[in-house]
Amino acid sequence: MKSVMPFVQLGAHRVPTSTDARLHAATALRILGLEDAAWADLARTHHLPDEPRDFGAGPEATLSLQDFLRVAVTTPTRQGRAWQARALDTLARALSGDVHLAADIAERNPSPQERHWLSARLENAEARKSLMNAIARSGGSGAVFGQIGSVSNRSVLGTDSATIRRERGVKHTRDGLTTGELMRLTYLETLTARDLDAGRAHGNDAILDLHRRNAQRERLAWDHTQPTAPVLQQRAS
Amino acid sequence: MKSVMPFVQLGAHRVPTSTDARLHAATALRILGLEDAAWADLARTHHLPDEPRDFGAGPEATLSLQDFLRVAVTTPTRQGRAWQARALDTLARALSGDVHLAADIAERNPSPQERHWLSARLENAEARKSLMNAIARSGGSGAVFGQIGSVSNRSVLGTDSATIRRERGVKHTRDGLTTGELMRLTYLETLTARDLDAGRAHGNDAILDLHRRNAQRERLAWDHTQPTAPVLQQRAS
Numbered sequence: 001m002k003s004v005m006p007f008v009q010l011g012a013h014r015v016p017t018s019t020d021a022r023l024h025a026a027t028a029l030r031i032l033g034l035e036d037a038a039w040a041d042l043a044r045t046h047h048l049p050d051e052p053r054d055f056g057a058g059p060e061a062t063l064s065l066q067d068f069l070r071v072a073v074t075t076p077t078r079q080g081r082a083w084q085a086r087a088l089d090t091l092a093r094a095l096s097g098d099v100h101l102a103a104d105i106a107e108r109n110p111s112p113q114e115r116h117w118l119s120a121r122l123e124n125a126e127a128r129k130s131l132m133n134a135i136a137r138s139g140g141s142g143a144v145f146g147q148i149g150s151v152s153n154r155s156v157l158g159t160d161s162a163t164i165r166r167e168r169g170v171k172h173t174r175d176g177l178t179t180g181e182l183m184r185l186t187y188l189e190t191l192t193a194r195d196l197d198a199g200r201a202h203g204n205d206a207i208l209d210l211h212r213r214n215a216q217r218e219r220l221a222w223d224h225t226q227p228t229a230p231v232l233q234q235r236a237s
Numbered sequence: 238m239k240s241v242m243p244f245v246q247l248g249a250h251r252v253p254t255s256t257d258a259r260l261h262a263a264t265a266l267r268i269l270g271l272e273d274a275a276w277a278d279l280a281r282t283h284h285l286p287d288e289p290r291d292f293g294a295g296p297e298a299t300l301s302l303q304d305f306l307r308v309a310v311t312t313p314t315r316q317g318r319a320w321q322a323r324a325l326d327t328l329a330r331a332l333s334g335d336v337h338l339a340a341d342i343a344e345r346n347p348s349p350q351e352r353h354w355l356s357a358r359l360e361n362a363e364a365r366k367s368l369m370n371a372i373a374r375s376g377g378s379g380a381v382f383g384q385i386g387s388v389s390n391r392s393v394l395g396t397d398s399a400t401i402r403r404e405r406g407v408k409h410t411r412d413g414l415t416t417g418e419l420m421r422l423t424y425l426e427t428l429t430a431r432d433l434d435a436g437r438a439h440g441n442d443a444i445l446d447l448h449r450r451n452a453q454r455e456r457l458a459w460d461h462t463q464p465t466a467p468v469l470q471q472r473a474s
Contacts, residue, residue: 008332021333065329073310073325087328088310092302094327094338095245096258097345099355099473100412101331105342107362108334118336119359122352125344175337236336 005055008065009108011086018053022062033077046071113179113234120182121174121236127186127193134196135207144204148192148211155215156184168235178235188218242292245302246345248323255290259299270314283308350416350471357419358411358473364423364430371433372444381441385429385448392452393421405472415472425455 007014008023013031016024026036034042039061042048048067052059063071072083093101106118132145153161153173161173168176177185192211195201201210244251245260250268253261263273271279276298279285285304289296300308309320330338343355369382390398390410398410405413414422429448432438438447 102339102342103358105339121340
């Protein structure tokens with residue numbers, strides 16, 4: 001039986017990883033231009049834990065991805081300096097919202113379900129923005145922008161966002177939602193945006209009323225169906 | 238007239254930026270727990286260029302996002318250390334393909350067109366994967382996997398991927414494609430995957446032949462229409 005060794009791609013290199021995602025230390029060090037013999041010193045200097053794993057040739061030293069990066073950003077070799085430059089570049093691109101970087105990160109994720117979750121998350125963000133614009137064009141102002149989200153959450157999630165964050169252990173509500181929940185929110189908020197753009201409500205009270213009725217309709221449609229398919233219950237880990 | 242000052246969100250802080258995206262140095266330094274007076278020393282130590290910009294109170298010192306990060310990762314204050322920890326965490330998440338990070342980055346991008354490009358890019362990657370699986374299930378092997386992509390590129394882009402990379406100055410072909418080109422490739426490759434799953438070709442030659450015919454059909458459909466709408470001509474910068 002042929003089995004594929006898991007790995008993480010670091011620049012041009014594939015570093016073997018253990019089943020619990022620890023890097024094969026000797027390969028990782030070579031990427032930084034360090035000899036195998038450097039391991040003992042590095043482990044002492046950086047307080048690296050002793051966590052050997054078996055990659056097929058008996059127990060060998062490993063390090064976590066975080067520890068590799070911690071070592072990389074202080075390694076004064078040519079390769080280490082290249083890692084430092086690349087790290088600053090990646091951070092700057094992340095902070096400036098580089099969609100190419102976002103695409104690269106998504107494509108590193110081996111799980112089709114998690115990549116599907118990302119698409120649902122992005123769709124949801126766009127639908128939310130479109131709804132907010134439609135509300136503003138329909139004479140909505142102030143509290144209505146928050147209240148609309150509360151109506152959506154209570155209808156689709158059955159509770160408020162603070163409870164979701166606490167129960168699911170996430171900092172931002174939408175990070176804790178399943179693909180199916182995101183899709184339902186996208187649908188509901190798109191429905192209300194469409195109705196607002198058709199001139200079917202004006203002012204905070206009418207907008208909220210319209211959205212509550214749409215939420216009820218969506219719930220009726222959804223609860224009518226069979227139990228949710230497994231793919232829709234997926235949350236990104 | 239009220240104008241909105243551009244800014245970049247750094248952790249919990251909004252740092253004003255110039256129209257050419259340079260950070261207001263005094264605000265940026267405060268985030269690192271440094272006094273305004275630290276600027277002169279920092280500029281010398283880190284060889285920061287003297288690039289004052291006017292934020293409404295006359296010329297003031299600025300630094301690029303890259304330079305801010307370069308300073309941040311070596312600043313020995315409590316805030317500096319927090320930045321260092323966060324930087325390592327972000328890099329580890331990027332390397333391990335964290336879709337939450339990808340979503341956060343996408344939402345930092347203020348351009349709906351660029352966010353739309355990202356969605357098209359992700360769809361395209363999924364369509365390409367589905368096609369490759371369909372080819373394998375249809376008895377395709379070896380060279381056909383690359384040849385299929387060449388047929389797609391030649392049909393939709395009018396040239397090969399090496400030329401695209403050179404002409405558009407990108408390292409990876411798909412980073413250089415417009416939203417419209419990505420959408421057409423997604424369509425074409427989904428079409429062929431569907432036909433393969435319906436058992437309409439078996440083996441390398443038949444698969445390539447089927448794909449060439451689909452490419453021709455798609456081109457006829459596309460070229461029949463009016464010139465491309467501006468949104469589809471967008472490339473992510």
